[in-house]
Amino acid sequence: MSDSSDLVRVRMDLAYDGTGFSGWATPPGRRTVQQTVEQAWGLILRTPPPVLTVGGRTDAGVHARGSVAHLDVPADGWVALPGLSSRQPHEAALRRLAGILPDDIVVRSVRVAPGGFDARFSALRRRYSYRLANHPERADPIRRHDTVTLKQPVDVARMNQAAGTLLGLHDFAAFCRRRQGASTTRTLLRFDFSQAPGGVVVGAIEADAFCHSMVRSLIGAVVPVGQGRRDLDWPQEILRAGTRDSGVTVMPARGLCLEEILYPPDAGVAARAEQTRARRD
């Protein structure tokens, strides 16, 4: 009776303020989002903390508004979640997690995942935002935890021109922290900047997947172009050179936010997961 058919796979959508966390997951002993949420699940299930698999691991200080994770819950623990109330298990879990979690994590939804769903391998693409304040004296101190203030303003049109040259399927080794045996080939689907109120410039960046430090390096390659300190084709030259360039600043974590992880319709999540796993092997 205790085979995998006794497990319910659960999808949870969540948001967090990364300021107080050493990232999604780090070596033990630090406060991480993963460990904090796993412990909350253990408390409401009265089990050891279950293991979470996430669709987008974030570094220390990076925020998320649209993170997605999955976990496998014993079926008997799942149906017991509402206790004597008439709620569904997913509603009970949402309420009870909200009562336990600290106020820098908000669980947006909990639901039984469609068959074959994997938060990491079923994902089609990830979208991040990056917030830049263009003028130190116009910066909003209330937003200093999620906005990076530039000493020299950027021209949004110039940034968009440079960012556009990086779109498509490329080896992004020049913008990735190298990891033994890992591919750095990715498809950059969107990379543009727009003006927001209060002298803020917001970057939007989307790819099938990102390697480590890739978003912050890509932003760091385009900012000097926007400031007029580098030519329009400089980011593309770095991409082609294929090696990390000391002229590219890895931008600070606090400006970055994981906005959305996109999945296929329910019927397609199993096939997508198999496809991704096959490509990684």
Add this chain to the structure above:
Amino acid sequence: MSDSSDLVRVRMDLAYDGTGFSGWATPPGRRTVQQTVEQAWGLILRTPPPVLTVGGRTDAGVHARGSVAHLDVPADGWVALPGLSSRQPHEAALRRLAGILPDDIVVRSVRVAPGGFDARFSALRRRYSYRLANHPERADPIRRHDTVTLKQPVDVARMNQAAGTLLGLHDFAAFCRRRQGASTTRTLLRFDFSQAPGGVVVGAIEADAFCHSMVRSLIGAVVPVGQGRRDLDWPQEILRAGTRDSGVTVMPARGLCLEEILYPPDAGVAARAEQTRARRD
């Protein structure tokens, strides 16, 4: 030579995150915005900290994006501010304050005030905003320091209907913390709510002046109407009763932000200050 003609009156515009402050000014021994900024001025002028007069005193935890204060600076200290640089004194002050102040205060501008300017008495009106999150599970944890999450959502149209009944010249004693001998008659010029992205409702409230706790009490009178727990004319009934009603919650400080203090054109600031002082006497 050391009469008032040796003083330069300076206007400064500033923003702050109220989270880490015990308000603009409180009894000594706590971290306040006023004391922090006065000490920074003392450092750059090499004098004892000068006294700041502000156009909108805020309580502990309340934010500001558009605060305005004035101070009187010895003329010789003012002209000496740039040192050997070719900057104007106001530019030098802005740079040097930015280098000293903590990152929860941003000085937006420093300039010589027009003749007769008084940050408090020349002001025509003050505008505040208040941020409410309508659904706990949609709340943005990154904005939890400046947004109050409601357990029950509000209907914006109902709130606007109720808020509209309070506009105009009234005795707002029912919404003010009473102070011996102080008038509680004010002109409420604007009070409305609008939907913002992410399930957020933003209130805008403007008056010639506000008495203590008035904005937070007015928001607290209208929220239960928006939630359907009170009738549309309940806030107006409280206004007419003229005494504080235990049913009105003084809403939390963190949702509140001083957005703007409006002054007449330069030629009118002296007359406006005289007029306000005469009315207060």
